[in-house]
Structures are given as C-alpha cells and as structure tokens.
Amino acid sequence: MRLSYIARRNLSAKPLQTALSAILLAFGVGMVSLMMLAEKQMTEQFERNIKDIDLVLGAKGSPLQLILANVYHIDAPTGNISLAEAEKVMRNPYIESGIPLAYGDNYMSYRIVGTNKSYPDHYGAKIEEGVFWSKAFEVTVGATVAKKTGLEVGSTFFSAHGLTDGTDVHDDKTFTVVGILEKSNSVIDQLLLTSVESIWGVHAEHDEELLSPEELYASREITAVLLKKRNPMAILTLPNLLRETNMQVALPAIEINRLNQQFGIGAATLRAIALLIMAISFASIFISVFDNMQARRYELALMRTMGGTPGTLYKLLLLEGGLLSLGGTILGLLVSRIGLFILASAVEDKFQYDLGNLGLLTSEIYLALGATFVGLIAAALPAFKTLRLDISKTLSNE
Amino acid sequence: MIAACDLKFSYSGTTSLEFPDFKCQSGNKLLLIGNSGTGKTTLLHLLCGLLRPDSGSMQVAGLDINTLSDRELDKFRGRELGIVFQQSHFVQSLTVAENLALPTMLTGSNITAEELKVRTHELLDSLGVEHKFDSYPKDLSVGEQQRASIARALVHKPSVVFADEPTSALDDKSTESVIRLLEEETEKVGASLIIVTHDSRLKNRYKDRVELQPIQPLMNA
Numbered sequence: 178m179r180l181s182y183i184a185r186r187n188l189s190a191k192p193l194q195t196a197l198s199a200i201l202l203a204f205g206v207g208m209v210s211l212m213m214l215a216e217k218q219m220t221e222q223f224e225r226n227i228k229d230i231d232l233v234l235g236a237k238g239s240p241l242q243l244i245l246a247n248v249y250h251i252d253a254p255t256g257n258i259s260l261a262e263a264e265k266v267m268r269n270p271y272i273e274s275g276i277p278l279a280y281g282d283n284y285m286s287y288r289i290v291g292t293n294k295s296y297p298d299h300y301g302a303k304i305e306e307g308v309f310w311s312k313a314f315e316v317t318v319g320a321t322v323a324k325k326t327g328l329e330v331g332s333t334f335f336s337a338h339g340l341t342d343g344t345d346v347h348d349d350k351t352f353t354v355v356g357i358l359e360k361s362n363s364v365i366d367q368l369l370l371t372s373v374e375s376i377w378g379v380h381a382e383h384d385e386e387l388l389s390p391e392e393l394y395a396s397r398e399i400t401a402v403l404l405k406k407r408n409p410m411a412i413l414t415l416p417n418l419l420r421e422t423n424m425q426v427a428l429p430a431i432e433i434n435r436l437n438q439q440f441g442i443g444a445a446t447l448r449a450i451a452l453l454i455m456a457i458s459f460a461s462i463f464i465s466v467f468d469n470m471q472a473r474r475y476e477l478a479l480m481r482t483m484g485g486t487p488g489t490l491y492k493l494l495l496l497e498g499g500l501l502s503l504g505g506t507i508l509g510l511l512v513s514r515i516g517l518f519i520l521a522s523a524v525e526d527k528f529q530y531d532l533g534n535l536g537l538l539t540s541e542i543y544l545a546l547g548a549t550f551v552g553l554i555a556a557a558l559p560a561f562k563t564l565r566l567d568i569s570k571t572l573s574n575e
Numbered sequence: 576m577i578a579a580c581d582l583k584f585s586y587s588g589t590t591s592l593e594f595p596d597f598k599c600q601s602g603n604k605l606l607l608i609g610n611s612g613t614g615k616t617t618l619l620h621l622l623c624g625l626l627r628p629d630s631g632s633m634q635v636a637g638l639d640i641n642t643l644s645d646r647e648l649d650k651f652r653g654r655e656l657g658i659v660f661q662q663s664h665f666v667q668s669l670t671v672a673e674n675l676a677l678p679t680m681l682t683g684s685n686i687t688a689e690e691l692k693v694r695t696h697e698l699l700d701s702l703g704v705e706h707k708f709d710s711y712p713k714d715l716s717v718g719e720q721q722r723a724s725i726a727r728a729l730v731h732k733p734s735v736v737f738a739d740e741p742t743s744a745l746d747d748k749s750t751e752s753v754i755r756l757l758e759e760e761t762e763k764v765g766a767s768l769i770i771v772t773h774d775s776r777l778k779n780r781y782k783d784r785v786e787l788q789p790i791q792p793l794m795n796a
Contacts, residue, residue, distance in 0.1 A: 483653050
C-alpha cells in the first residue's frame with residue numbers, strides 16, 4: 178500500500194466534493210484550451226486561404242465583405258464587375274496574375290464557382306477521381322461537398338439561384354460532375370468548380386445570340402478577381418486607378434487583421450471568464466483540502482502515532498490536491514476536444530469551415546502543467562498546517 | 576523496560592504535574608490508575624513521546640525517548656508502540672485490513688504483503704472480527720471497532736502496548752473479555768502492556784500499579 182493509494186481513497190470517499198472541484202477545474206482548463214485550439218485552427222485556416230492572394234478586385238462596397246465573400250466564401254458578394262474592366266486591371270504591369278471568380282448559384286448551399294484551373298492550382302488541390310472541368314456545365318467538386326452531398330463522377334444536378342437556398346432552381350441547365358478533388362484543407366473543399374462560361378450560360382438572356390461578339394464581351398460580368406502583385410506599387414496605385422469605376426481592391430491581410438481585432442475583444446472576455454473559473458476552482462481545491470484537513474485531524478494525528486512523520490501527512494494532502502488538479506486538468510483537455518468537435522460540426526455546416534484537428538498543442542501542455550502546479554500550491558497552503566498539528570491535543574480532545 | 580524518574584510536565588505554565596516514579600520490566604503488565612484530572616492522558620502522551628516532559632527522564636522499550644529527535648520519535652512510535660485509544664478511530668476511507676497495514680506502511684517496515692495479510696487474518700480471527708477484514712470502519716459496531724483497534728495496536732508486533740481507558744464504556748462482562756484479549760495478544764507478541772484507566776474494577780487485577788494523584792495548582796514563587 179502506498180501513500181498515493183490512500184490519497185486516491187480519501188478522494189473517492191468524498192465523491193461529491195471531489196467531483197465539484199475537478200469539474201470546476203475541468204471547466205476552466207477546458208475553456209482556455211478550447212479557445213487556444215479554436216484560435217489556432219482559425220488562424221491556420223484563414224492564413225491557408227489567404228495564401229499568396231495580395232489583393233482582391235471586386236465591386237465597391239465593404240472591403241471586409243469583399244474578402245469574406247471571395248476568399249473565404251462565407252459572405253455575400255458585393256456585386257458584379259465588368260469582365261472587360263477587370264481584364265484591364267489584370268493587364269496592369271504591377272499585377273502578376275489574377276484568378277477570375279464568377280458565382281451566384283448554389284447546389285445544396287454549396288457555391289458553384291466559375292473560374293479557371295489556376296484557382297484549384299493555387300490551393301494545390303489535386304484530383305481524387307475523374308478530371309478537371311473542360312467544357313461549360315462540367316463541374317469538379319470539392320472534397321467536403323462530395324462527402325456531404327453524395328455527388329459522384331457522372332452525377333448530374335441543377336443549380337439553384339442565390340447562394341444558400343434551393344427554392345429557385347434553374348431546371349433548364351444540367352451540370353455534370355466530371356471530377357472530385359482531394360481534400361486540400363482550404364476553401365476549395367467547400368466549392369463546386371466550373372468554368373466561368375457555365376455561370377454565364379445559366380443566366381444567359383434569350384436574346385444573346387443576337388449580339389455581336391464585341392457587344393457580348395462588353396456585357397459579360399464576373400464577381401471578383403484574386404490578384405497576385407508583381408510589385409508592391411500595385412497596392413498604392415490600384416485604388417487611385419479604380420476611383421472612377423464601380424470597382425475596388427481590398428487587401429485580405431489587412432481586412433483579416435481588422436476582423437481579428439474585432440474578434441479579439443470577445444476572445445479576451447472569454448479568456449478572462451475562463452481564468453476566473455480556473456481561479457475559483459483553485460479556491461475550491463484549497464477549501465476542499467483545508468476542509469479535509471480539519472475533518473480528518475484525528476485521522477492524521479492517528480497516523481502520526483503509527484509512525485507517520487509530519488512530512489508523510491503533508492505529502493498525503495499534497496497528493497490529494499495534486500491528483501485532484503491533475504484529474505481536473507485532464508478532464509478539461511477532454512472537454513475542450515469534445516467542445517471543439519461539437520463546434521466544428523456546427524461551424525462546418527454553417528460557415529463551411531472545418532476545425533477537425535484535435536492534437537495537443539504546446540501551449541496546452543504549458544496550460545496543463547500550470548494548472549496542475551497551481552492546484553498543488555492551492556493544496557500545499559492548507560496542507561502546511563499539518564506540519565504543526567498538535568497530536569497530543571488533537572487526540573485528547575476527542 | 577519502561578521506567579519514569581522525576582517526571583514533570585506543565586501546561587503553558589498554569590498547571591504543573593509531577594508523576595510518581597515507576598518501573599516495568601519487559602513483557603510485564605502495569606496499571607496506571609487515577610481519577611479524572613490526575614494527568615493520566617498526559618502521562619500516556621509523555622510515554623508515547625507525543626509530549627515532551629519539562630524535566631525528568633523516562634525509558635520506553637529500553638530507550639531514553641527524551642533524547643530522540645521528533646522524526647526519530649515518529650518512527651519509534653510506529654515500530655515499538657501499539658496504542659489502543661479510548662475511542663476507536665480509523666482512517667475512514669480505508670478498509671479494516673488496510674488500516675491494519677498502516678503501521679507497516681508508515682514505518683517502511685520490510686514485511687512482505689503476503690506475511691502481513693496472514694498476520695492480519697490471524698489477529699482479526701483471534702479477536703473474533705475476521706469477517707470484517709474487508710469492511711469499512713463505519714460498518715463495524717462499537718465493540719467490533721474496539722477489537723479492530725486492538726488488532727491494529729498489535730499487528731506490527733510492538734514492544735509496548737498502551738491502552739487508554741479500554742474498559743470505561745463497557746459492562747463487567749465485556750470488560751473481562753476485552754482485558755483478556757488485550758492480555759492474551761500482548762503476551763503472544765511478548766510486549767509489555769500499560770493500561771491507563773480510572774476503572775477501579777481493574778485495580779486488583781495487577782500487582783504492578785501506579786496510583787496517580789490529583790493535580791496540584793502551580794505555586795507562585
């Protein structure tokens with residue numbers, strides 16, 4: 178029989194008190210760890226999607242909205258821009274390349290985006306099955322979309338107008354799935370990719386065939402262009418250049434920074450609440466060990482008459498506090514994973530984002546060590562009293 | 576051997592206690608008898624090294640325990656002494672058998688778990704509470720608790736067994752049986768038995784006895 182066994186038995190002899198302290202700590206640790214995990218996942222996800230997109234060209238409106246709509250596909254677009262005007266910007270000497278995006282329809286709430294092959298290439302998306310689209314109305318489907326909708330190579334479907342609901346179906350134009358993409362952990366997973374021509378085709382006016390090629394070209398519209406700069410001057414000169422048009426450029430890095438700062442206030446509040454809960458849990462460990470010490474004074478004195486030194490008793494109480502805080506911390510890390518899992522399934526459906534990785538972070542290891550250590554300290558203070566326990570008095574008072 | 580010589584103790588300067596000298600050879604029995612307020616418990620605590628005397632010397636198990644350090648005293652108690660308290664107390668979260676394993680564990684004795692188990696079974700059996708081996712202390716009757724606490728005082732084969740008022744709450748019949756168990760079991764391990772009591776029923780049972788006198792108020796010089 179070891180001292181740690183006695184400590185464990187003492188803890189389980191008071192299941193409610195032990196559970197309360199452990200649950201409080203688990204809750205505090207869980208919240209902090211959940212925030213660490215979510216923050217890391219969000220940052221990684223956001224950065225992965227920004228990857229090498231220096232500027233986004235789109236219709237005037239909120240620059241943040243422009244970024245959220247066209248880089249992350251979690252907001253409505255600001256409007257359409259003329260293809261001819263956009264191509265003019267892409268030919269600007271300060272611009273190296275641009276990826277056109279045209280969309281406005283969905284299939285089961287997943288966006289159908291008209292673009293060219295440079296878009297999947299940009300995110301390193303590879304074909305899992307089938308091929309990339311080559312003709313109008315051929316679609317290559319992102320991994321998550323394929324999984325959630327059950328689309329396979331060879332499937333056909335109608336698109337629905339708008340970006341979320343499926344009420345207004347374009348039932349005269351059939352899309353055919355020609356390929357499925359591998360999971361790339363980027364926004365591509367959540368999209369159905371096709372050619373820009375398909376998007377125009379769906380919305381074609383009936384009198385289009387009457388137009389000359391020049392007139393047709395002039396009437397073409399797209400939603401946005403993701404630009405890669407050749408020269409930093411692009412950032413300085415393009416806004417001026419576009420002043421007179423209905424277009425704007427926005428910088429993803431800056432907009433996301435702004436967004437993070439807005440989020441930051443909420444995150445700081447949550448973190449403060451989590452730390453408060455942790456502080457309360459340490460107080461509860463303190464009280465629980467203190468209470469135990471008072472209630473078990475006679476037992477402790479008894480152990481002294483059986484060969485226990487003050488150090489033995491001190492260690493025993495410290496072990497109880499240590500086991501309690503270790504248990505609470507481990508429980509907390511589990512709680513945060515369950516929380517993240519629930520959050521991920523909720524967020525994936527709503528924002529089409531994936532927070533699926535549940536590994537242990539370095540910062541969490543520090544959090545766990547810190548929580549266990551402070552828990553030990555919280556136990557050590559009341560346990561200190563055992564060093565000066567007057568055995569004679571304790572034994573004769575009973 | 577247990578002996579006391581010129582033993583004096585005072586509680587924070589208000590009460591002074593002087594104890595008569597006495598001596599008890601190893602393996603013998605000694606009765607320390609006195610009414611309430613004669614310092615019986617104080618004397619017991621002095622002999623167990625739970626209190627330090629103001630002056631005088633004493634020998635317990637052949638050692639002058641006043642020369643031991645606090646730490647040595649803790650270990651000495653665990654190895655050489657068995658104490659049966661007036662009221663039986665146990666570590667409530669441990670079973671009877673686990674409580675009996677405490678002295679062994681706390682002193683780091685090198686008896687094997689198997690030997691200890693056999694010893695515990697034997698002892699509980701001869702005290703008639705073997706069926707409570709795996710029970711928790713709270714599930715024992717008061718009588719069973721007292722037997723279990725006698726077992727705990729003897730399990731590590733101490734040299735001296737102290738019993739503090741072992742019979743004060745018992746009727747004549749139970750008194751006889753508890754005292755006989757105490758005597759038998761201490762004889763088996765060859766330990767001395769020191770009974771501290773005010774119970775006059777025990778007075779004529781032992782030829783070695785020390786009668787304690789009421790406390791004298793401290794004289795101001």
